[in-house]
Amino acid sequence: MGKDDRRIVFSAAIVLLVMAVLPAGLLLGPLHLGEGEAARLAAVLTFIGVLVTSSVSLIGFMVNRQTERRLQTEQVEQSRQLRLDSAMRAGQLIxxxxxxxxxxxxxxxxxxxxxxxxxxxxxxxxxxxxxxxxxxxxxxxxxxxxxxxxxxxxxxxxxxxxxxxxxxHSTRLNACQSLHWPSAVEGCWVPDLSPRAKLLLVEALLNMTLAGSTNESALRAIAVRLYGIWRNDPEDRVRGCIGKLIDSLIGRLNDLGYKDFMQGTQQVMLSELQEAARSRSDNPDGYLDRLSTRFADELRDWAQQCEGLPTEPGCLATAD
Incomplete structure (x- = not known):
């Protein structure tokens, strides 16, 4: 029983005690009835009726409150048990x-x-x-x-x-296939990730891209995906590193002559990519700075080879 319930029980007990003692005290004491004092008796009885009604209401409220809490607890437990049973059945499938x-x-x-x-x-x-x-x-x-x-x-x-x-597994995935990249980071980002998880996802994106096709669709895809990280991550170190990677693509993106780029549900303008590229900065961690510079150089060489349109199934959707 919680503090609120104990408070309600205590209040109800006080009311019942008052209801039992006060009328008797009033009738035997200051309000001792004599002949012809029926009106005073009626007032006392009315007062007793009010006390009884209040006590019943308090007790009813307490009972309803406890019942609702018990039902909520049972529902939570049933839901937990159902999830557990379903998880066990899913495990049996595996x-x-x-x-x-x-x-x-x-x-x-x-x-x-x-x-x-x-x-x-x-x-x-x-x-x-x-x-x-x-x-x-x-x-x-x-x-x-x-x-x-x-x-x-x-x-x-x-x-x-x-x-x-x-x-x-990034080198085995196709950067131009939407089903080969999580939609949670498709032109967007998860800013609450740990630093290690962020580095792993960025490396996965770079490895997948560098190991894949060299066409305009792949170039557009990585540009939008990198910009999603740059736009949504609150840390200056991350933005500076991603800006360096985007900067390695800007030359080739300018050559293509496109003003807007779409990937998934995200649309990015060339001017926004240029702004991100200008934010490039060296990482205070020398080791990470060397790695990001190496990836930027590899990405620049890869981007220069990107030309032509994709021909595999789903190529039209890559323009969306």
Whole structure:
């Protein structure tokens, strides 16, 4: 019983005590009734009626309050139990009780079900083994969907594991395919990430791009994705580093003659990219500064090779 409930019980007890003692005291004491004092008796009885009504109301309120709290507790417990049962069934899809191997559809269903049950940390942890380079048991698309859910979760462990996995497999992904990059960082950003997770995601983006196609679509994609980081991250060090990377693309972007660039739901103007490039700065950490400079040089060389339009399926959507 909480403090509020104890206060209500105490108040009700006081009222009941007053209701029991005060009328008797009044009738036997100052209000001792004599002949012809029926009006005074009626007043005392009315007062007693008010006290009884108030006491009943207080007690009823207390009972209702306790009932509502008990129901809320039961609902929370039932919801927790349902999520636990659903998570266990999802786990059975991933690892059947008979010891057999699950087909890719069952694995994908189990992992995605876990993300919908607020178990993104468990899903992304299982993904470590299921998406191994040597023996991948889920597709890139399924893995990216799980990583996307983890990046949207509140679990710091899930965020870090997701960033690590994406970086580890980045060279196997296609920068021009929207299903190969998490929508949580598609032209936008997660500013609350830990410094390590941020570095892993930036490296994943760079590795994926440098290992992929050299066409205008890939160039537009990385320009918008880098700008999303620059625009949404509050740290000057991060913005300065991303500005250096964007600056390595500006020369080629100017040559293309486009004024606006779209990727996913984000649209960026060339003038905004130029502003970001002007914010480039050296990182106080000499090691990180050397790494960012190396990536910027590689990105500049890669960008100079980007020409022509993509020809693979979905190429029209890359202009969106």
């Amino acid at each position: 690892a059947p009780a008979d010891g057999g191997s699950s087909d890719p559809a069952a694995l994908a269903s189990g992992l995605l079900a876990l993300t919908k049950l607020d178990n993104a940390d468990l899903a992304v942890t299982l993904l470590v083994d299921l998406w191994s380079p040597e023996n991948p048991r889920v597709s890139h698309e399924t893995a990216v969907l799980v990583i996307d859910a983890a990046l949207r979760s509140r679990s710091s462990n899930a965020l870090l594991i997701a960033a690590e996995l994406l970086c580890r």
